[in-house]
Amino acid sequence: MTDWSAPDAIDCADERVFQTVLDRVETREKGHYFEYFAEGDEIRHGPGLVLSRHGNEEWMGQTLNHDPAYWRPDRARERGFEALPAHPDYLLACVMGVTVEDLSEKGGYFLGRTDVEFRRTAYPGTELDVTSTVVDTRTSSSRPNYGIVTWESVGRDRESGEVLVSYERTNMIPRREPVASDGSGAVADDQPSSADAAIPDLPSRLVTPDGGTFEDFRVALERARENGAAVAYRHERGRTMDERLVAGLPLATLNTARQHHNRDAMADSPSGDIVAYGDVTRSVALAHARSDEATYRERRFENERFHDFVTLGDTVYGFTRVLDCDGAAGPDHTGAVTFEHVAFNQEQTPVYSGRRTALVTRQ
Numbered sequence: 001m002t003d004w005s006a007p008d009a010i011d012c013a014d015e016r017v018f019q020t021v022l023d024r025v026e027t028r029e030k031g032h033y034f035e036y037f038a039e040g041d042e043i044r045h046g047p048g049l050v051l052s053r054h055g056n057e058e059w060m061g062q063t064l065n066h067d068p069a070y071w072r073p074d075r076a077r078e079r080g081f082e083a084l085p086a087h088p089d090y091l092l093a094c095v096m097g098v099t100v101e102d103l104s105e106k107g108g109y110f111l112g113r114t115d116v117e118f119r120r121t122a123y124p125g126t127e128l129d130v131t132s133t134v135v136d137t138r139t140s141s142s143r144p145n146y147g148i149v150t151w152e153s154v155g156r157d158r159e160s161g162e163v164l165v166s167y168e169r170t171n172m173i174p175r176r177e178p179v180a181s182d183g184s185g186a187v188a189d190d191q192p193s194s195a196d197a198a199i200p201d202l203p204s205r206l207v208t209p210d211g212g213t214f215e216d217f218r219v220a221l222e223r224a225r226e227n228g229a230a231v232a233y234r235h236e237r238g239r240t241m242d243e244r245l246v247a248g249l250p251l252a253t254l255n256t257a258r259q260h261h262n263r264d265a266m267a268d269s270p271s272g273d274i275v276a277y278g279d280v281t282r283s284v285a286l287a288h289a290r291s292d293e294a295t296y297r298e299r300r301f302e303n304e305r306f307h308d309f310v311t312l313g314d315t316v317y318g319f320t321r322v323l324d325c326d327g328a329a330g331p332d333h334t335g336a337v338t339f340e341h342v343a344f345n346q347e348q349t350p351v352y353s354g355r356r357t358a359l360v361t362r363q
């Protein structure tokens with residue numbers, strides 16, 4: 001009989017002994033199943049995270065967000081910032097990163113996010129205080145092993161209490177107890193793929209703006225409207241997803257989702273490998289778009305959707321459609337432009353889409 005109090009009771013040199021022990025012990029699990037969440041519950045997320053200049057630069061550099069106002073103090077001041085600011089994509093990824101342990105570490109996918117509102121510029125050195133409220137829980141009709149949960153999350157400056165950013169996000173969350181499904185949402189393998197479906201009427205002409213200022217977007221929209229056309233274009237740059245992006249960036253935001261860093265756990269999943277953090281994928285595509293635009297400030301995002309996995313070796317490209325220009329919004333030297341951005345991979349499959357409103361410099 002093994003004496004379990006003996007320091008050498010488990011002989012690690014004998015693989016069979018260790019494997020037998022592993023088979024018999026319980027796993028101390030992380031995260032929460034769908035059943036844990038009830039509408040109205042409020043959760044204050046424990047992990048503290050201080051926005052750092054290093055984290056900001058690592059995020060921006062790797063995702064190709066190379067706007068000088070976030071790298072050069074003189075350009076930051078010209079842009080009206082008090083100092084070098086935290087990039088909005090980095091801020092948003094950090095606010096969401098620290099929620100993962102409580103909300104979604106159990107697995108399941110980040111489906112979408114809406115009402116992303118940037119309320120105040122954040123600066124490196126700011127300590128985050130993040131809370132979430134369960135807004136909705138529902139059964140997934142297509143996947144009986146999952147439920148669908150929506151939370152509203154708010155990221156504040158812990159010192160001043162001011163809200164920096166807020167949003168609503170929706171995830172698939174595994175159920176402890178799968179439910180019987182009526183299968184109404186299930187997609188049969190023999191259904192036509194979206195590529196076979198009838199192609200809707202697209203405008204015959206697609207207009208590209210001459211430049212990236214507010215006036216360029218306004219003029220292009222006007223031209224398009226007169227000709228029954230649309231303003232839409234793609235961006236040349238692409239970024240191939242490597243380990244640093246897929247595993248490194250989410251971990252730096254304290255995002256503990258196994259999807260991004262545990263290749264072993266993901267080997268048997270539908271993606272077969274680790275997948276990029278949705279915030280990394282979108283940030284890359286947005287960087288491509290911003291490189292063709294005179295962005296002044298990020299304002300809001302709506303209806304962000306993550307359509308498909310992005311895995312190691314995939315390349316993320318960007319497509320932009322211009323939806324609206326509002327000359328009355330923002331300071332005099334800017335106007336608000338609303339874009340629809342799509343991130344797509346090397347197979348031209350959309351992986352992200354979202355509607356973004358940004359203030360863009362006029363001339």
Ligand SMILES: C/C(=C\C(=O)O)C(=O)SCCNC(=O)CCNC(=O)[C@H](O)C(C)(C)COP(=O)(O)OP(=O)(O)OC[C@H]1O[C@@H](n2cnc3c(N)ncnc32)[C@H](O)[C@@H]1OP(=O)(O)O
Binds near residue numbers: 105139148306
């Ligand atoms: C941080 C983080 C994880 C974390 O947080 O820890 C991450 O970064 S992880 C990486 C980023 N992420 C992804 O890599 C997912 C990519 N994506 C896919 O791989 C496919 O999308 C799918 C396999 C998930 C589904 O594929 P699909 O079955 O073809 O998709 P759909 O049928 O459209 O959606 C199924 C059900 O989700 C409902 N639904 C969809 N979108 C929304 C929305 N926005 N709001 C409310 N409900 C929504 C839909 O209404 C349907 O509901 P029902 O099940 O009831 O029909």
